[in-house]
Amino acid sequence: MILLIDAGNTRIKWRVVVVAAAEPLRALDEGALAHDGVAALAAVRSRHPGLRRAFGCNVAGAEVAAAIARACAGLALDWLRPSAACGGVRNLYEDPARLGADRWAALIGARRLHPHACLVVTAGTATTVDLLAADGDFLGGLILPGVELMQQALAQGTAQLPLAEGRFTPMPRRTVDAIRSGCLQAQAGAVERMFRQIAGEPQALCLLGGGAADSFAGLLEIPLRRVDNLVLSGLGALAAAHDGH
Known part of the structure; x- marks a missing residue:
């Protein structure tokens, strides 16, 4: 039994999974915490006494990592570090180690979910828009x-x-609506422009997730699938492979 952890800019998402030989990865429990609520992971451990290790990625900084380590005391805790290749994905970043661990995990999760050309979009505090080729090459983002x-x-x-709270409209006639609509159009425009680079590929798809995804998903005029927690999915795939699954 493994605790997966995605420590993001705003929240910490977690999932408890079971890895068993010859069986699909099985999720038992999951949730999300604010950075200052990381101690609540102790309650997760209490509910799942079979936990033996934790595996995660962290883009929230050293202080959050230390708090997670304290909450996971007694478990073997490992952090994902981007590499040149892993989980069926080849990292073509100029310096592979400089890629964000959350983006790396999401790409691995996307590869497992959709083994064709895809655009991996995570809309949260920041929006990341990453191109993944049909052969598993991460092309950039x-x-x-x-x-x-x-x-x-x-x-x-x-x-x-x-x-202030505005609403989306194609032709805004209030300042607050102009601001909201401009921000949403900017997100959608960046996604659609990146997708053009793989649009001609067979079964090309945009995989869209993150807390802000629904705010502009309806504006996108590209093949689209809403998928949440790709980072945890990627971590789970790697954890299963590590356990010989």
Whole structure:
């Protein structure tokens, strides 16, 4: 039994899985915590006394990693580190080790889910847009501010643009709607422009996940599948392989 951990910029997602020979990976429990609530992982351990190790990725910094390590004391804890190749994906970053561990795990999860050309999009605090070729090559990708960060930047960097709740409309006629619509169109535009590079590939698909995904999913005019927790899926695939599954 393994505890999978995705320590992101805003939240810590977790999943308890069972790895058994000749059987599919089985999820028993999962949830999400705020960074200051990481101690609650102790309750997860209490519910699952068979846990023997934890495997995760962390982009939240050393302090969060240390808090997770304290909560997982007694478990063998390993962190994913990007490499040149793993889980059927080849990393073509100029320096493979510099790729974010969460993006690396999501690419591995995407490869397991859809073994064809795909665009892997995670819309959270930041939005990442990564190209994965049909042969498993990670070709590169984008990082841009997420929807909320874009809105906050406008409010903080200008004198007269408010941080207020707007709505999407194709032709905004209120400032708050212009801000909201602009941020959503920017997200959708970046995704669609990247997808053009694989649009001609057989069964090419955009895999879209993350907490802000639904805010602009309806604007996308490309083959699309909503998939959440690709990072945990990728971690699970690697954990199963490590256990000889």
